[in-house]
Amino acid sequence: MTDSRSAWDQDYISRGRLWGGNPALLPDVVAGASVLELGSGSGKTLHALMNRSCDITAIDFSKKAAEMSYRIITKYHAGDALVADARGLPFVNDAFGVVVASHVIGHMQYDDRVTIVSEAARVLQPDGRLFFVEFSVDDMRNGTGREVENATFQRGKGIITHYFTEPEVEALFSMLRKESVFSRHWKMRVRGRDLLRAEIGGIFSKSW
Ligand SMILES: C[S@@+](CC[C@H](N)C(=O)[O-])C[C@H]1O[C@@H](n2cnc3c(N)ncnc32)[C@H](O)[C@@H]1O
Numbered sequence: 001m002t003d004s005r006s007a008w009d010q011d012y013i014s015r016g017r018l019w020g021g022n023p024a025l026l027p028d029v030v031a032g033a034s035v036l037e038l039g040s041g042s043g044k045t046l047h048a049l050m051n052r053s054c055d056i057t058a059i060d061f062s063k064k065a066a067e068m069s070y071r072i073i074t075k076y077h078a079g080d081a082l083v084a085d086a087r088g089l090p091f092v093n094d095a096f097g098v099v100v101a102s103h104v105i106g107h108m109q110y111d112d113r114v115t116i117v118s119e120a121a122r123v124l125q126p127d128g129r130l131f132f133v134e135f136s137v138d139d140m141r142n143g144t145g146r147e148v149e150n151a152t153f154q155r156g157k158g159i160i161t162h163y164f165t166e167p168e169v170e171a172l173f174s175m176l177r178k179e180s181v182f183s184r185h186w187k188m189r190v191r192g193r194d195l196l197r198a199e200i201g202g203i204f205s206k207s208w
Pocket of ligand 1: 059103
């Protein structure tokens with residue numbers, strides 16, 4: 001099992017809140033739903049979920065990230081945040097109506113990606129839905145860093161990022177029913193150059 005927890009902790013301690021703005025892709029969440037966010041980080045997606053009247057549990061294996069998430073959630077009286085590893089979730093089966101996996105599964109190698117998906121499926125209620133988003137192989141950062149596995153690159157202090165294809169996402173979530181899998185491209189302007197960013201999103205349900 002690979003473990004980049006200390007690299008994440010160091011990043012949050014030295015740089016604080018790492019991501020700003022609003023996520024472009026967000027799940028539809030009905031009021032009152034119990035939502036689990038895996039790897040909530042410094043709270044970009046959490047912030048966006050705050051006005052959706054749902055009961056949120058955020059987990060992150062970085063203590064620093066869990067603290068930042070906890071501050072956001074308690075400010076809005078929206079649920080709880082805890083330190084936990086998504087590869088072994090401390091929740092009973094069928095505990096959540098929605099699981100959000102936004103830019104967390106892509107920070108693992110293949111075996112861990114399979115484990116986290118099976119854990120997410122386990123804690124989903126029978127009529128529950130999972131929302132997924134990650135960078136795709138079209139993203140400008142694909143290929144930079146040291147390749148540790150196919151399309152998986154380590155950069156900086158040890159954080160790895162995997163770049164997905166749509167068929168791969170469908171295969172990874174084959175234990176759930178696919179509602180949709182889609183790609184999104186946009187340009188990011190850096191020092192006068194347009195760079196291509198690319199994500200793949202997916203919505204999956206537990207009921208067939
Ligand atoms: C890109 S950041 C978080 C993004 C956040 N979900 C969002 O959408 O704003 C990825 C987070 O996943 C966490 N993470 C990585 N592997 C994890 C694991 N096995 N269990 C729990 N959290 C993990 C990292 O600590 C980091 O905070």
